[in-house]
Amino acid sequence: MLPGVTTLGEPLTRVLGPKTGLALEELFHLSTVGQLLRYYPRRFYTRGELTDLSSLREGDHVTVLARVVSVLDHPLPAVPGKGRRSRLEVIVTDDRARLTLTFFSGVPRYRKMLRPDVVGMFAGTVSSYRNRRQLVHPECEMLPGAAPNADLTPELAAEFATEMIPVYPASAKFPSWKIAKSVKTVLDTLDVGEDPLPAGVRERYELAGRAEAIRAIHRPLDPADRKRAIYRLKWDEAFLLQAALAQRRLAAAAMPAMPRPPIEDGIAGEFDARLPFTLTAGQVAVGQCIATDLACAYPMHRLLQGEVGSGKTVIAIRAMLQVVDAGGQAALLAPTEVLAQQHYRSITDMLGPLARRGQLGGAEHATGVALLTGSMGAAARRSALADVFTGDAGIVIGTHALLEEQVQFDDLGLVVIDEQHRFGVEQRDALRAKAADNRPHVLVMTATPIPRTVAMTVYGDLETSTLTELPAGRSPIASFVVPAADKPRYLERAWERVREEIGRGQQAYVVCPRIGGDADPGEDQAGDDQAGDDQAGDDQAGDDQAGDDFGDVDMTGAIPRGVVLGRRQPLAVLDVAATLDAGPLAGLRLGILHGRLHPEEKDRVMRAFTAGEIDVLVATTVIEVGVDVPNATVMVVMDAERFGVSQLHQLRGRVGRGTVAGLCLLVSEAPPASPARERLEAVAATLDGFKLSRLDLEQRREGDVLGATQAGRQSSLRLLRLLADENLIGQAREEASAVVSADPPLAAHPALREAIEELFGVQAEYLDKT
Ligand code: ADP
Ligand code: MG
Numbered sequence: 056m057l058p059g060v061t062t063l064g065e066p067l068t069r070v071l072g073p074k075t076g077l078a079l080e081e082l083f084h085l086s087t088v089g090q091l092l093r094y095y096p097r098r099f100y101t102r103g104e105l106t107d108l109s110s111l112r113e114g115d116h117v118t119v120l121a122r123v124v125s126v127l128d129h130p131l132p133a134v135p136g137k138g139r140r141s142r143l144e145v146i147v148t149d150d151r152a153r154l155t156l157t158f159f160s161g162v163p164r165y166r167k168m169l170r171p172d173v174v175g176m177f178a179g180t181v182s183s184y185r186n187r188r189q190l191v192h193p194e195c196e197m198l199p200g201a202a203p204n205a206d207l208t209p210e211l212a213a214e215f216a217t218e219m220i221p222v223y224p225a226s227a228k229f230p231s232w233k234i235a236k237s238v239k240t241v242l243d244t245l246d247v248g249e250d251p252l253p254a255g256v257r258e259r260y261e262l263a264g265r266a267e268a269i270r271a272i273h274r275p276l277d278p279a280d281r282k283r284a285i286y287r288l289k290w291d292e293a294f295l296l297q298a299a300l301a302q303r304r305l306a307a308a309a310m311p312a313m314p315r316p317p318i319e320d321g322i323a324g325e326f327d328a329r330l331p332f333t334l335t336a337g338q339v340a341v342g343q344c345i346a347t348d349l350a351c352a353y354p355m356h357r358l359l360q361g362e363v364g365s366g367k368t369v370i371a372i373r374a375m376l377q378v379v380d381a382g383g384q385a386a387l388l389a390p391t392e393v394l395a396q397q398h399y400r401s402i403t404d405m406l407g408p409l410a411r412r413g414q415l416g417g418a419e420h421a422t423g424v425a426l427l428t429g430s431m432g433a434a435a436r437r438s439a440l441a442d443v444f445t446g447d448a449g450i451v452i453g454t455h456a457l458l459e460e461q462v463q464f465d466d467l468g469l470v471v472i473d474e475q476h477r478f479g480v481e482q483r484d485a486l487r488a489k490a491a492d493n494r495p496h497v498l499v500m501t502a503t504p505i506p507r508t509v510a511m512t513v514y515g516d517l518e519t520s521t522l523t524e525l526p527a528g529r530s531p532i533a534s535f536v537v538p539a540a541d542k543p544r545y546l547e548r549a550w551e552r553v554r555e556e557i558g559r560g561q562q563a564y565v566v567c568p569r570i571g572g573d574a575d576p577g578e579d580q581a582g583d584d585q586a587g588d589d590q591a592g593d594d595q596a597g598d599d600q601a602g603d604d605f606g607d608v609d610m611t612g613a614i615p616r617g618v619v620l621g622r623r624q625p626l627a628v629l630d631v632a633a634t635l636d637a638g639p640l641a642g643l644r645l646g647i648l649h650g651r652l653h654p655e656e657k658d659r660v661m662r663a664f665t666a667g668e669i670d671v672l673v674a675t676t677v678i679e680v681g682v683d684v685p686n687a688t689v690m691v692v693m694d695a696e697r698f699g700v701s702q703l704h705q706l707r708g709r710v711g712r713g714t715v716a717g718l719c720l721l722v723s724e725a726p727p728a729s730p731a732r733e734r735l736e737a738v739a740a741t742l743d744g745f746k747l748s749r750l751d752l753e754q755r756r757e758g759d760v761l762g763a764t765q766a767g768r769q770s771s772l773r774l775l776r777l778l779a780d781e782n783l784i785g786q787a788r789e790e791a792s793a794v795v796s797a798d799p800p801l802a803a804h805p806a807l808r809e810a811i812e813e814l815f816g817v818q819a820e821y822l823d824k825t
Contacts, residue, residue, distance in 0.1 A: 059244055060244055060245075060246045061088055061241055061244040062245075062246060062247075062248065063087065063088050063089035063092065063245075063248075064087055064088070064089060065087060066086060066087055066088075067079055067085060067086055067087060067088060067090075067237075067241075068080075068086075070088060070240070070241055070244075071237055071240060071241070075233075075237060078229055079229070079234075079237065082228060083224075088241050088245070089814075091237060091241060092241065092242075092245075092269050092273070093773055094223065094224075094234070094238075095223075095272055095273070095773060095774070096221035096222055096223050096235075096273060097222055097223060099220060099222065099275070099281070100120040100219070100220040100222060101218070101219055101220070105119075105120050105121050105122060105148070105149035105174070106120045106121060106149055108121065108147075108148070108149045108151070108152035108153065108154045108188075109152040111154065111181045111188055112181060113182060114181060115180070115181050116178070116179070116180050116225075116226065116227065117179070117180075117181055117190075118176055118177070118178040118222050118225065118231045118232075119149075119176065119177050119178075120174065120175075120220065121147035121148060121174070121175070122148055122149075122172065123145060123146070123169050123171050123172060123175070124146040124147060124148045124153065125145070126143065126144075126145050126146075126166060126170065127143070127144045127146075128142075128143055128144075128162065128166065129141055129143075129144060142157060142158070142159055142162075143157070143159075143162045143165050144157055145157075145158070147177065153187075154189065154190065155184070155188070155190075156169070156177060156189065156190050156195075157184070157189050157190070157191045157192070158192055159191075159192070160192075165195070168197060169195070169197075173197055173198075174197075174198050175195055175196055175198060176195070176196045176198070176220070176230075176231070176232060177190055177193040177194070177195055177196075178190075178193055178196075178227065178230040178231060178232075179191065179192065179193030179194065179227060180227065194230040196230070196232045198220075219274075219275050219276075219277070219281070221238075221273055235273075238273050239273075242270055242273065245266070247265050247269060248809075249805070249806035250264065250265045250806060251265070251294075251295065251804070251809070251810035251811075252294055252807070253790075253794060253804070253807070256290075256294070256790050259790075260290065260786070262287045262290055263283045263284060263286070264287075267287075268283070268284040268287035268288050268291075269284075270284075271283065271284035272284040285774055288773075288774055289774045289780060289783055290787060291810070292772050292773065292774055293784050293788075293791075294790065295811050295815075296512060296772065296787075297511075297790075297791035297792065298791040298795055298801070298807060298811060299811050300791075301791055301792045301794075301795035301796065302795055302801075304356075305795060305799050306799075307353070307354060307356060308353045308354075310353060310494050311352055311353060312351070312352060312354035312355075312492065312494040312495070312496060313352075313383065313466075314351055314352050314381075315350065315377060315378045315382075315468050315469070316350035316381060317346050317349075317380065317381075318380045318381065321376070321377075321380030321420070322376045322379060322406075322409050322420060322421070322422060323377050323379075323380050325418070326372065326373065326376055326406060326409060329405070329407065329409075330369070330405075332526065334369070335366065335522075335524050335525075335527070336524070337361075337523055337524050338366055338522065341359060341520045341522060342370055342373055342374075344357075345359075345370065345373075345498065345520075346374070348496065348518075349377055349378060349381075349496055353494075354494045354496050354497065355496035355497060355498065355518075356497050356499075356517045356518060357497070357498050357499070357517060357518050357519070358499045358500075358501065358505075358510065358517040358518070358519045358520070359499065359500045359520050359521075360500075360501050360502070360503075360505055360519065360520070360521050361500075361502065361521060361522030361523070362502060362522070362525060362708070362744050363502045363704075363709075364526075364708055364711075364712050365522040365523075365524070365525055365526070366522065366525075366526055367473075367500045367522065368401070368473075368500075371387065371471045371473070371500060372402060372406075374469060374471065374498055375387065375469060376422075376450075378468040379422045379449035379450065381468065382466065383449075383466045383467065383468025383469065384443070384446060384449055384450070384464050384465060384466055384468060384469075385449065385451070385468060385469040386450075386451045386453070386457060386464070386467060386470050386471065386489075387452045387453070387471045387473060388454070388455075388457055388458075388470065388471065388472045388486055389452065389453070389454055389473050390454070390474045391454065391677060392428050392430060392454055392657065392658075393657055393658070393661055393677055393678070394682070395426065395452055395453055395454045396428070396661070398452050398473070399424065399452045401683070402452065403424050406421075406422075406424065408421060409421050409422070410422065410423070412449075413447075422448070422450060423442050423447045423448040423449060423450070424448060424450045424451075424452065425439045425442045425448035425451045425452070426439060426453060427439050427440070427443070427451060427452070427453035427456045427457055427462065428453055428454045428456050429455065429654075430653075430654030430655065431456075440462065440463075443462060443463065443465075445465055446465030451464070457486060458485045458486055463489070464489050464490070466491065467489050467490040468490070468495055468496065469495055469496045469497075469498065470486050470487055470495050470496070470497045470498070471498045472486070472497070472498070472500065473500050474501060474502065474503075499517060502705060502744075503704075503705065503748060505519075506745065506748055506749050506752055506777065506778065507781065507785075509752070509777055512772075512777065512784065529711065529712070529714075530713070530714060530717060531742065532707055532708075532711035532716070532717035532718070532719055532742060533716065533717070533718050534707060534718075534719040534720075534721065534738065534740075534742075535718075535719075535721065535739055536695075536723060536736055536739050537549050537691075537720050537721060537722040537723070538723065538724075538727065539722050539723060539724050540726065541726065541727060546722060549691055549720045549722065550635070550640060550691075552689065552720070553565075553639075553671065553689050553691060554639075556688050556718070557643055557670045557671070560686075561686060561687065561688040562667065562669070562670055562686050562687040562688070562689075563670065563671045563687060563688070563690065563691065564672050564673075564674060564687055564690040564709060564710065565631060565632075565635065565672070565673045565674070565690075565692075565693065566674055566675070566676065566678070566690065566692045566706055567627055567628045567631050567673065567674075567675060567694065568626060568627075568693070568694050568698065569625045569627040569675070570627055570628050570649045570650070570651055570675055571627020571629040571630050572627065572629040572630075625694050626694045628647060628649050629647070631673055631693055632645055632647050635671070635673065643670040643671055644668065644669050644670045645669070645670070645671045645673060646663060646664055647660070647672075647673050648661065648664075648673070648675070648677055648678065649674060649675040649677060650675060650677050657677070660672070661682070664684060664687075672687075676702065676706065682709055683709075683712060684709070684712070685712040685713030685714075686713060687709060687712070688710050688713070688716070688717050688718060689710060689718045689719075689720070690706065690718070690720070691720045692707075692719070692720065692722060693722050694722070694724075695721035695722055695723045695735055696724075696725045696731035696732070696734070699751060700738055700747050700748075700750050700751040701744075701747060701748055701751045703721065703735075703738045704744055704748075719739075721735050721738065737750055749778060752777060752778055753778060
């Protein structure tokens with residue numbers, strides 16, 4: 056390294072000295088020059104445009120740009136031996152509102168520095184004293200040349216007036232301008248090296264140079280300069296990510312996998328013949344796509360998305376049977392015990408004699424279906440493990456229990472993951488690792504529609520297929536918001552509707568955000584729910600935890616702060632069931648389902664509900680995914696504002712699965728026109744899952760979306776907005792894929808290779824391993 060030249064990979068302790076370097080590391084997790092330079096200003100002050108002081112809220116840590124109005128020295132009562140003491144009260148203004156700065160020590164110094172009319176930046180935590188907002192002992196940085204100054208030429212004054220001053224997310228210990236100084240020190244000697252973006256791309260999209268962009272995002276000359284910088288640096292993020300993903304896809308495709316081509320007269324064909332319905336055109340098309348993938352000599356990595364009820368399971372079964380026909384095994388990983396059991400039942404039902412290998416009445420070339428969950432008894436488990444091991448079970452269905460070490464397959468050829476959003480990449484990989492060659496085909500299914508850009512980033516290493524139509528004969532779901540607070544009569548009417556449906560022989564769900572019944576800690580209900588699930592049977596805690604874990608993320612992620620209504624606890628299954636039983640739904644057969652029930656009890660309740668022995672199932676979100684009881688036609692969601700948009704959409708997919716129209720009632724006390732209420736109205740207004748998933752995404756931070764699955768990518772995507780930058784991401788994906796397919800190891804693009812490494816750090820290793 057040349058002396059006096061700073062590179063992006065260099066540690067900050069070396070460039071800025073150990074003290075500043077360590078402080079940046081400790082306070083902001085910034086340890087390299089590149090990381091500091093990606094710590095972008097949150098906004099800018101233009102000198103001359105003072106901070107709007109009326110917007111400050113108590114408790115916020117703020118950095119404000121303001122002009123000193125007056126300085127008052129209030130003597131304090133003398134304390135023997137302490138000398139003269141005073142409190143300095145400085146009033147600053149944005150020319151409209153005022154703010155008090157208070158100092159108890161260093162008074163002479165501040166009195167000298169803070170004279171009327173000077174402009175400075177003041178950082179501290181907003182508090183309130185006698186109804187006036189104040190900063191006590193703020194950090195101060197006076198702007199040079201800002202004081203009325205005889206030497207200030209009009210030109211100089213004009214320049215100062217438009218200078219953009221960066222404001223960084225900072226802390227009291229390390230204020231914004233100290234970060235700005237560190238950035239400046241680094242920028243002064245920075246050598247960014249060669250541009251990682253190919254020249255062609257830079258030209259086509261008229262991108263600023265990299266060094267220029269890095270400088271300008273911190274020290275823009277004017278807003279246009281900054282805009283150009285942001286555009287260029289967004290390209291860096293998108294391009295580097297897409298190049299890394301393209302490498303991953305190519306690496307995966309280069310690894311051999313056992314081809315599992317379809318055969319003429321196997322179980323798959325018989326299964327098709329046995330189907331009581333005709334496949335939709337979409338099912339046929341996606342099915343063919345998958346059949347072709349499975350016949351390839353490299354592993355399939357496919358994401359299948361489709362609305363609830365669009366018939367994904369059938370597609371998965373046909374894929375599994377193709378693999379079984381070809382002599383392999385297929386595993387289906389479900390997120391909850393309830394769902395695994397339901398899959399097991401419906402698959403064995405649909406297969407009929409085809410699933411009864413070696414049993415009386417079994418078809419000649421039948422296969423075995425094994426179920427593996429954490430709550431199984433020892434004997435059943437042993438027998439299932441043996442069937443999996445010998446290959447007698449061609450189809451293996453299970454929960455997290457499938458990932459355990461003892462589970463060994465004879466020849467795992469296909470892994471199907473249902474409802475991907477509940478599993479991380481790690482789990483996907485853990486199951487894949489159970490195949491002898493580590494390369495099974497993988498099919499991931501999700502009913503949460505994924506906006507195109509999320510598919511391209513979070514799931515960027517998967518090919519996607521989408522089922523866009525529902526099978527014929529499906530009835531639409533009508534959804535309504537029931538404003539329980541402002542229109543109590545509507546709630547009564549809701550329960551009457553439930554009674555009417557049940558009077559017609561239908562069934563209903565009532566969904567609540569919390570289980571209740573225990574010593575409620577008064578914490579966030581989602582956490583409560585999950586804690587409860589953790590205790591459900593010691594060896595299967597993993598099971599439902601996955602389910603409610605997501606619920607937790609979803610809820611906290613999707614609910615704008617401040618929505619919490621009053622002090623009331625969210626409604627709980629146990630309380631609501633008791634209330635309904637004693638009142639509005641008295642005389643009906645009520646059942647209860649939540650994660651804290653013993654797994655056998657859960658299964659019993661689900662069977663009873665499926666068999667029509669329960670009229671109303673009062674439940675938590677355990678019923679969110681996949682539960683399929685076509686006779687259930689009404690769903691009432693209590694405290695609906697507690698759930699995320701996508702989650703509500705998932706939930707209501709439980710009704711309207713049969714030929715009778717479904718009805719979903721979203722009960723909420725959120726006041727009219729509140730953001731929470733508007734969110735619910737939006738859910739009620741459309742059945743378009745893609746629209747709703749965009750709405751969901753708009754209300755979450757990108758980090759939540761990315762972070763949930765790909766921890767490493769969270770910190771690397773700073774500027775990209777998955778919705779707003781859809782075009783850019785698409786363009787970057789095309790450009791990056793072209794570069795990578797022409798030169799997979801990027802041998803001719805050392806700067807690009809290095810930049811990927813620098814940006815993704817640890818993740819690059821992960822990419823290499825694949
Ligand atoms: P998803 O998993 O996509 O939510 P499922 O695969 O569970 O949907 O299908 C929902 C229901 O629709 C099931 O009862 C299934 O048997 C039925 N089904 C699937 N495909 C069709 C079809 N083409 N025609 C009629 N019913 C279908
Ligand atoms: Mg399903």
